[in-house]
Amino acid sequence: MKKFFMATSLVATMLTLAACGSSNSEEASSTAAAGDEKVTLTFSWWGGELRHNSTQEAVELYEELNPNVDIQVEYSSWDDYWKKLATKSASGDLPDVMQMDLQYISQYGLKNQLSDLSEFAVKGGAIDTTYTDESLIEGSKIGDELFGFPISKNALSMLTNTSALADTGVTIDYENWDFEDWKQVVSDVHEKTGKYGMVDVGDIAILFSYYLRTEGESLYTYDDEGNPSLNYTDENFTAFFETMQGLVAEGAMPTPEVVKNVKSFDENPFSLGESALMQTWTNQYNLYNDATEDDLSLDLVYGANNENNPLSYRQAMFYSIAETSEYKEEAADFIDWIVNSTEAADILGTERGISTNSQVVEHLSANMTEIEKETADYLTDIADVVGDPEAVPPLGYTEINTLLNDMYSEVAYGEKDVKSFSDEFRVKAEEVLADNY
Amino acid sequence: MEASKKSSIVKNKKSFPLMGRFGTLSSEKQNNISGYLFISPFIIGFLSFIVVPMAMSLYMSFHDYDMLSSPEWVGLDNFTELFTEDSKFIQSLKVTFTYVLTAVPLRLITALAVALLINRKSKLSGAYRVLFYLPSVIGGSVAVSIMWRNIFGDTGLINGLFTTLGLDPVYFFKHQGSALGVLVLLAAWQFGSSMLVFLSGLKNIPNEYYEAAEMDGAGKIRQFFSITMPSLSPILFFNIVMQTIQSFLTFTPAYIISNGSGSPMNGTLVYSLYVYQKAFSEFKMGYASAMAWVILVIIGTVTLLLFATSKFWVHSESGEG
């Protein structure tokens, strides 16, 4: 009996190995066919089920329209995507076209993993920018190089759970409110209902950067040689974090782990009606609406209308081309189609965010849902008050971000005071920047 | 291991005849040949799939390597920074040691107790085996970690129970200790795999031993200590060593429950999670490799200690160490 078992499994294994071996060599020969008609592009992205399905459809359409191009897709969830990408980078086989994020674009770009797209990304070029927001293209450059083409944009906004807010009797003048007003609102909401006045997405750097912008400063800035440095004053650091510390101590804002441990939108206190406000990116408005039955509205963050133009457009994601790609022009062509064409837009919708291509936005607006329209309108409405896009996060950004959040946690849990936080952070952050540049 | 070498050389005056040509060699040579023959698959696999990657990771530990560009030699810098400047390293070691020292005993004691209980002849043994094993089957995977997080969450099942009983809700994830406790509980909940190993060990004890003991008038407790425990000791030893090694390297539950952040305040920052952060979030693969080798040495030392103590309490039928 044992022998039989052993025998069958050995045979099974050999058959499978043989099968795998041969299919492997088939793959090898098809991709090695340079100079042939057929071009194979690898395309990878992160996302969820919805995005996978619609992108697959779009890819199939492109293949129909371009019979000489074969696109091999590879998709994964956000966490796994970056692990995979780093590993592939180490072995030199990054995909031809890959979805890219602000957090990582400096890392991959400055280490020569990504192709410079500035020649492609011009009006009428391989990746047409006729309808693309110029400021976003410029703002995506690191030095003179464009390592990724921004495909969708968003901005900071204040989401309001109007049902929860109504219960408190607190009113907000969104057009004119400033930081002090905001602090008052958050406190009052908590006082009246015991719930949170505001929650955020768990990365305190987002709130902090915005605050600095309202004061005319910023977290990072680059000099002419492309070297970054911290660009804020200790006064503002202290003012912001002492406010945060106070609000958390009151219970008006949650301690960090509440939001950090949340894996999805339905679990967020904001969706559960446990918070009146949520400061986050506009593209999340759609997702929170899906996750809750409460009424939500999309409003201006405090200080939006002040003279420092703190609001800005942010590149929600990019498509990049690997430096090692053998088919850069074909890759650029594909990117152009998937970002700029109306046929692609019809399939993909606004799932990756509001397109950077204004023509696409207009084309889709006919079929947008109420919520999508609100989001698109918000972005157009703030066109007059937005400032320059934020600087691309520098090398070492994740390390600095972790430092900021870790130390902020200690302050929030009462284990550290703001003054030490301020001093230590500045020193450590500058060390990290010095290490990398 | 050393003592056995001596005794086995003495023992092997009686030769074990191998088929065919090797019959004329000395028994020691025969043993060497057949020994290596039997473990040859391991050696081949080890050399092919493990040694090279391990050597590469050791190489990386002496370099600054971000995976996106060539490694830069930094000598022992990674190690010195690790030991002198990295407070998160110390924290992650603390967390990991605490985890190992609480989760392993808890898990094994539960596993042994349950295995003993369901080893009794009972019509329901089969059903119990499945029921108790099920939690382990569902795995250290994403689904169960999420479930666990929801159960202990601020508005989760446990707190729901507390409120119905009129108690205050407990914020498990707000404090380092309780957050880690939740992870330990998860490890203990999945005792099914250790239990299975114990069960197979228990079933391997010949009934004749117990029958003979009964006839000699030994009571249940006496039987437990003179028959069960000694016979089970190799298995118990196995479980202790394996669980310890695996617990040092625990990753997925901590990663999923804290969303990769190790929160609150790095209270759930198990060593592997910190290694992962360094490697894939901060692109410091060289530093992370150094960390990996440090934990390898630590685990190796602990294992060696366990083996050293095994002489005193692990029983072996064949007389070899």
Place this chain on the structure above:
Amino acid sequence: MEAGRMKKIIVDVIILICALLMLYPIIWLILSSFKENKDIFKTAQELIPRNWTVQNYIDGISGITGIPFTTFIFNSLKIAVIATAGAIFSSAFISYGFARIPFKGKGFWFACVLVTMMLPTEIIMVPQYLWFSKLGWLNSILPLTVPSYFGHAFFIFLMIQFIKGIPIELDEAAKMDGCGRMGIFIKVIMPLIKPAIATSAIFSFYWKWEDLIGPTLYLTQPKNYTVSIALKQFLDSQSSSNWGSMFAMSVVSLLPVIIIFFLFQKYIIEGISTTGLK
């Protein structure tokens, strides 16, 4: 013996209650899979669904990007079966060498066996990937299955411990009957370590089944994705998660593992009597 029976029944009942308590999270998982998607977390504290539905199963089976979930299950099965077959037989073979044969350098090689378990996966995975890339094994199941044919430390060690529990007299008896090492291995040892083999089979299958990082790195084409990868896709932290499908498919993917458990567990419960060997 009334008192004895009563005691037995009481103990049985206590064990049953404990077992059910332990299973609460799984029961919650299964019942949640029958709740409507949007209700799952809203009604997290209630066990019984308000509105029973099988929609999650229907959605889940249809899979992702047109690849039905059954394909993912088949892929996982393929890998798990092939790897398990290799793992248990090679490990048994290897463990015999360690447990019964005195040879020079045994201690060193055994230490090597244990060391293979001590490196964090996250670190060894990048060098291994580079190495497999050189071998040309990327985008296939080879890196996930072939190494199993060279033994796995956990099973090797487990079987060594079992073999040590077999009286040496049995080996000697076989030797006197004219068996060489191989013969002893096949005729004496293998049958007696069936519980260890069965346990190893259960573990190997289950570990391979839920392995995520290996398939993520080495299976690039979605049609080859495994269950573990597919389940992760239902759960995106950046967009709305499809808890319903994820729970439903998690339940479905539990079934093969449980089946394997049932198939092999009887080998674990068979008591071994050493006298009836011939």
